Amino acid sequence: MDGFINxxxxxxxxxxxxxxxxxxxxxxxxxxYLLIRWFVEQNKTRRxxxxxxxxxxxxxxxxxxxxxxxxxxxxxxxx
Numbered sequence: 001m002d003g004f005i006n007x008x009x010x011x012x013x014x015x016x017x018x019x020x021x022x023x024x025x026x027x028x029x030x031x032x033y034l035l036i037r038w039f040v041e042q043n044k045t046r047r048x049x050x051x052x053x054x055x056x057x058x059x060x061x062x063x064x065x066x067x068x069x070x071x072x073x074x075x076x077x078x079x
Contacts, residue, residue: 054078 051059054075061071 052078 057074060066
């Protein structure tokens with residue numbers, strides 16, 4: 001009998017060890033996928049929260065903080 005393989009055919013692990021090894025790697029892959037997806041969502045949220053200078057000018061104009069002429073001048077400079 002070979003020293004590396006016992007009568008089960010797969011050494012000390014057997015079929016149960018192979019099964020749990022497979023389950024372990026599936027869990028690791030799923031966790032990595034979920035972690036990457038979470039980071040991507042966090043990045044999208046941060047980007048959407050950042051306002052452009054034009055958005056800020058539009059808000060200021062809507063609140064009446066600047067006149068239409070000031071808004072148009074800002075818009076020309078920003079575009």
